[in-house]
Every structure is written in structure tokens, then in C-alpha cells.
Amino acid sequence: MEGRSMVALAQQLPRRIRRVVAVATMLGLPGSYAWYATWSASTAPKAVWGPFSFVFLLVSVVGALVLYTYAGNRVSGKHLDERQRQLRDRAWVLSYSVLSIAVAAAVVGASIVVLGFDRTIVLDGRVMSGVTTCFGVLVPVLPFASFAWLEPEPPAED
Amino acid sequence: MGRSAQRTEPILYNRLAVLRTERGLSRQDLADSLEVNYQTIGYLERGEYNPSIDLALRAAEFFGVPVEAIFSRKPFKPMSEQLYGPRGG
Numbered sequence: 256m257e258g259r260s261m262v263a264l265a266q267q268l269p270r271r272i273r274r275v276v277a278v279a280t281m282l283g284l285p286g287s288y289a290w291y292a293t294w295s296a297s298t299a300p301k302a303v304w305g306p307f308s309f310v311f312l313l314v315s316v317v318g319a320l321v322l323y324t325y326a327g328n329r330v331s332g333k334h335l336d337e338r339q340r341q342l343r344d345r346a347w348v349l350s351y352s353v354l355s356i357a358v359a360a361a362v363v364g365a366s367i368v369v370l371g372f373d374r375t376i377v378l379d380g381r382v383m384s385g386v387t388t389c390f391g392v393l394v395p396v397l398p399f400a401s402f403a404w405l406e407p408e409p410p411a412e413d
Numbered sequence: 414m415g416r417s418a419q420r421t422e423p424i425l426y427n428r429l430a431v432l433r434t435e436r437g438l439s440r441q442d443l444a445d446s447l448e449v450n451y452q453t454i455g456y457l458e459r460g461e462y463n464p465s466i467d468l469a470l471r472a473a474e475f476f477g478v479p480v481e482a483i484f485s486r487k488p489f490k491p492m493s494e495q496l497y498g499p500r501g502g
């Protein structure tokens with residue numbers, strides 16, 4: 256009963272809220288790593304900045320749950336009508352575009368740092384675990400986020 | 414016969430809502446008959462989704478009217494005007 260009402264609540268989210276959730280989910284986890292990397296190198300006490308890393312992480316986790324609940328099996332389900340299939344296909348295309356842009360931006364950014372500023376980027380275990388975790392967690396969420404981003408406001412009830 | 418301000422594809426006007434209401438059907442009833450999700454009927458009625466030829470023909474068959482009586486690229490005249498002619502002011 257409770258679960259069903261949560262699903263109903265998630266599926267009635269206005270498009271603007273869905274878009275905010277989608278963006279926040281995608282930025283939360285990388286933001287958490289970036290925040291941690293920025294502050295862990297400083298002398299500031301961990302009690303001050305530490306909780307914010309957790310908040311960033313929580314945003315991604317809660318956002319991903321909301322997006323999964325919203326889109327449900329409409330992203331990968333089989334029993335979809337033609338409109339739902341069209342929307343699903345658009346969501347996959349948008350996901351691919353976002354992923355392509357993110358990878359291209361990372362490569363360009365790294366090139367600028369290395370070639371433009373003559374600095375070295377060290378891909379140590381900490382950096383690689385952050386990158387792989389972000390990709391591992393966010394890439395599966397991306398089609399759901401795209402779906403939530405694209406779907407228009409639901410029609411009013413009869 | 415609704416239309417969205419954000420759409421990029423051509424608008425297809427329709428009389429689905431009128432025909433459905435005329436027959437006392439809910440969106441769910443019509444959706445079941447046309448084998449689509451009930452929200453799809455809502456999006457069609459609001460003009461936010463253009464149906465495939467197959468779905469348009471199924472709708473025409475279901476209502477027993479020609480497809481051009483349901484879907485049009487130009488706005489439909491009000492039903493009263495079609496039945497009784499234009500009323501001058």
C-alpha cells in the first residue's frame with residue numbers, strides 16, 4: 256500500500272521537478288568526489304566539510320531512486336504502446352548524447368590542463384575509483400533521467 | 414484539440430475528446446479498445462502526440478468515421494458551426 260502510493264506520487268511529479276531531480280542526481284555523485292578532493296587537501300577540519308560530501312552522495316542516491324520509481328519499466332519494458340516506445344527511444348538517444356558530451360568534455364578538459372597549463376594529471380587509484388564509481392552508478396541511471404526529463408506533463412484525469 | 418507551445422513537430426488537430434465524450438467513454442475505455450496506454454489518449458487529445466497511421470486508422474475504425482473526420486492538419490470548425498452554419502454577430 257505504502258509502496259504503491261510512493262510509486263503514484265513519483266509518477267505524478269511535475270516535469271520541472273523531474274528535471275531538477277535528473278540534473279541533481281547526475282551532479283550529486285561527481286560533486287561529492289569533487290568536494291571531497293577539494294577539501295581533503297586542505298587543513299580545514301573534516302567535521303566542517305565532511306557532512307556536505309554525504310549530502311551530495313545522498314542527493315544522487317535519493318534522486319536515482321525517484322527516477323527509477325518514476326520511469327519504472329517504461330525505459331526497458333516490453334509492453335509499451337507506440338507513444339511510450341517513441342519516448343523510450345528518445346530517452347536512449349538523449350542518454351547517448353549526454354554521455355558523448357560528458358566524455359568529450361572530460362577529454363577536452365584534461366587536454367587543456369595537460370597541454371595548455373603544462374600540468375600532469377595523475378590517474379591514481381583514488382581518481383580511478385571515483386571515475387569508475389561515477390560511471391558505474393550514473394550510466395545505468397542516465398536513460399531513466401532522460402526519460403523523466405523528456406516526458407511531458409501527464410494529462411489531467413477524466 | 415489541444416496544442417503544445419513547446420512542440421517541434423507539425424500539429425495534428427483531432428476530435429478524439431469530442432467523439433469519446435459523445436459515446437460516454439472514459440480514456441481508459443478508449444485506451445483499452447485501441448490497445449494503448451490511457452495516458453496516450455490524454456496526450457492525443459491534448460495534441461501533444463501525433464499518432465501513427467495505424468493508430469489513426471484504428472481510431473477511425475473504432476468510431477466508425479473516416480480518419481479525416483478525427484484528424485486534420487487544419488483546426489476543426491466548431492461542431493455547432495458545422496451543424497447550424499456560422500452565426501453572424
